[in-house]
Amino acid sequence: MFFATPALILVSAFLGIPIIQAGYFSLxxxxxxxAKWLGISAYLQEFKNPIFWRVLENNGLxxxxxxxxxxxxxxxxxxxxxxxxxxxxFRSIYFLPTAISWVVIGMVSxxxxxxEGLLNEMLKAFGLGFIKTDLLSSExxxxxxxxxxxxxxxxxxxxIIFLTGMATxxxxxxxxxxxxxxxxxxxxxxxxxxQLNRFIQFSFIITVISAFTALFSLIxxxxxxxxxxxxTTLEFFIFQSAFSRGNFGTGAMLGVILFFMMAILxxxxxxxxxxxxx
Amino acid sequence: MRSRxxxxxxxxxxxxxxxxxxxxxxxxxxxINTSFKSKAQYFGAPGHSTASWGKLFDTLPVWKQLLxxxxxxAGAISIILVVATMAGFAIAKMxxxxxxxxxxxxxxxxxxxxxxxxxxxxxxxSKLNLLNGYWGAIFVYAALGSPFATFLMTxxxxxxxxxxxxAAIVDGLSYPKVFLKIALPLAVPAIITVIVLxxxxxxxxxxxxxxxxxDPAYRTITVGLGALSAGxxxxxxxxxAGSLVSAIPAVVVYLIFQRQLVNGLTAGIGK
Numbered sequence: 001m002f003f004a005t006p007a008l009i010l011v012s013a014f015l016g017i018p019i020i021q022a023g024y025f026s027l028x029x030x031x032x033x034x035a036k037w038l039g040i041s042a043y044l045q046e047f048k049n050p051i052f053w054r055v056l057e058n059n060g061l062x063x064x065x066x067x068x069x070x071x072x073x074x075x076x077x078x079x080x081x082x083x084x085x086x087x088x089x090f091r092s093i094y095f096l097p098t099a100i101s102w103v104v105i106g107m108v109s110x111x112x113x114x115x116e117g118l119l120n121e122m123l124k125a126f127g128l129g130f131i132k133t134d135l136l137s138s139e140x141x142x143x144x145x146x147x148x149x150x151x152x153x154x155x156x157x158x159x160i161i162f163l164t165g166m167a168t169x170x171x172x173x174x175x176x177x178x179x180x181x182x183x184x185x186x187x188x189x190x191x192x193x194x195q196l197n198r199f200i201q202f203s204f205i206i207t208v209i210s211a212f213t214a215l216f217s218l219i220x221x222x223x224x225x226x227x228x229x230x231x232t233t234l235e236f237f238i239f240q241s242a243f244s245r246g247n248f249g250t251g252a253m254l255g256v257i258l259f260f261m262m263a264i265l266x267x268x269x270x271x272x273x274x275x276x277x278x
Numbered sequence: 279m280r281s282r283x284x285x286x287x288x289x290x291x292x293x294x295x296x297x298x299x300x301x302x303x304x305x306x307x308x309x310i311n312t313s314f315k316s317k318a319q320y321f322g323a324p325g326h327s328t329a330s331w332g333k334l335f336d337t338l339p340v341w342k343q344l345l346x347x348x349x350x351x352a353g354a355i356s357i358i359l360v361v362a363t364m365a366g367f368a369i370a371k372m373x374x375x376x377x378x379x380x381x382x383x384x385x386x387x388x389x390x391x392x393x394x395x396x397x398x399x400x401x402x403x404s405k406l407n408l409l410n411g412y413w414g415a416i417f418v419y420a421a422l423g424s425p426f427a428t429f430l431m432t433x434x435x436x437x438x439x440x441x442x443x444x445a446a447i448v449d450g451l452s453y454p455k456v457f458l459k460i461a462l463p464l465a466v467p468a469i470i471t472v473i474v475l476x477x478x479x480x481x482x483x484x485x486x487x488x489x490x491x492x493d494p495a496y497r498t499i500t501v502g503l504g505a506l507s508a509g510x511x512x513x514x515x516x517x518x519a520g521s522l523v524s525a526i527p528a529v530v531v532y533l534i535f536q537r538q539l540v541n542g543l544t545a546g547i548g549k
């Protein structure tokens with residue numbers, strides 16, 4: 001196993017040991033230097049904190065965007081799969097945001113949703129000027145704007161996943177079903193969807209993981225977690241607790257909670273896949 | 279071959295795709311258009327100018343930060359390549375009792391969110407004096423990227439026939455020689471995938487750079503920009519010019535290595 005040693009050392013030093021430390025420090029009151037042992041009451045204390053639940057609610061609300069972030073790209077993949085003139089160029093364009101940092105996306109998105117931004121100009125152009133909103137100034141509005149930006153940025157990734165899936169579809173099944181008199185919808189539901197199952201699962205996992213762990217920079221740039229705690233998600237709350245308030249123990253605890261959420265998701269996925277294989 | 283008839287359906291699909299293309303390209307159009315305006319022009323005065331581009335280079339040490347980004351990327355990617363190719367080879371071709379456990383550990387490490395380890399890792403790095411130069415960020419990026427890279431390399435090396443390796447061993451080559459002379463040259467496509475994925479990941483990252491690079495002189499362009507925007511600089515055209523500069527390298531890499539990026543993304547789906 002000599003060959004595996006460098007990887008083992010690197011991953012242990014910067015991921016393995018810190019996650020164990022996080023487990024320990026989550027049970028303490030810690031300012032980064034001195035840690036006072038609190039035990040499980042540290043968690044119980046945090047569960048009584050209304051802001052903690054507010055933050056989880058934000059995560060929950062963001063999850064409402066996940067079906068859109070999956071179904072919309074699935075539709076796009078179907079369009080791309082028609083292979084009309086220029087489809088490869090369109091594919092490249094849709095996937096392009098994958099290369100752009102959240103910092104840049106956030107900065108542009110902020111102007112888009114602003115009072116004088118394109119959103120309001122478009123509303124005005126459609127004669128809906130009376131709706132004129134400053135989404136980022138209200139708690140729910142700002143979260144909505146973050147969710148829309150998130151969905152936009154997932155379009156490329158998820159479209160590519162489904163396009164890959166569609167390349168694996170067995171066309172002869174469709175023709176056989178058509179001979180038997182099945183309509184388009186029936187073919188989609190009973191033949192196409194089951195074949196795409198693996199890809200739907202994968203895009204679901206990627207999208208949920210992104211919603212929980214990839215939006216720090218977007219929120220940092222776009223809203224700073226506000227207004228109030230309007231757009232503070234768990235991952236952002238970790239950063240705030242530790243680096244804005246100096247509660248390193250609380251930050252570590254929130255990190256442990258996030259870790260367990262993601263681990264349950266990952267293990268659930270593995271079990272689901274294993275069940276299918278049998 | 280599909281014949282290209284201009285049926286109503288084809289035309290509808292084409293128009294829908296054009297609309298979507300506009301939506302996806304909007305940020306670029308906005309950045310380019312805005313960066314060529316002065317502050318007054320952004321707020322309504324007519325015309326365009328290059329004033330904001332001039333200002334950008336006074337506001338942000340652009341060249342220095344591009345260099346910093348390049349160095350951090352190069353450092354992290356080099357470490358990832360060394361450890362991931364070696365570990366992938368060990369898992370795929372030098373199987374022992376410990377292999378399954380090690381592989382499970384690597385897959386498990388992929389599940390650890392950055393935010394879960396960042397606080398202890400930050401305190402550790404500060405105690406080890408790693409926050410003053412590039413090294414703290416380089417090591418954290420390398421550790422974060424290595425599990426998935428190892429996973430990719432493992433599946434790639436598994437595709438190389440065992441016979442090939444065994445024949446070479448019988449011929450008297452040692453494992454390190456087989457690794458360097460046979461396995462690595464065959465793995466070039468996978469190596470390129472790892473480089474492209476990690477380059478975009480590290481180049482675009484804010485959080486690790488923000489915390490693990492304390493000295494502003496070592497900041498990457500993405501972190502420099504993030505800090506500027508969080509400082510509520512109101513000169514939006516300057517910010518947009520900066521955004522454009524920071525985005526260009528990653529976009530160029532994307533345009534050249536699109537296929538490798540897609541391969542990397544879909545590698546996780548499994549068979």
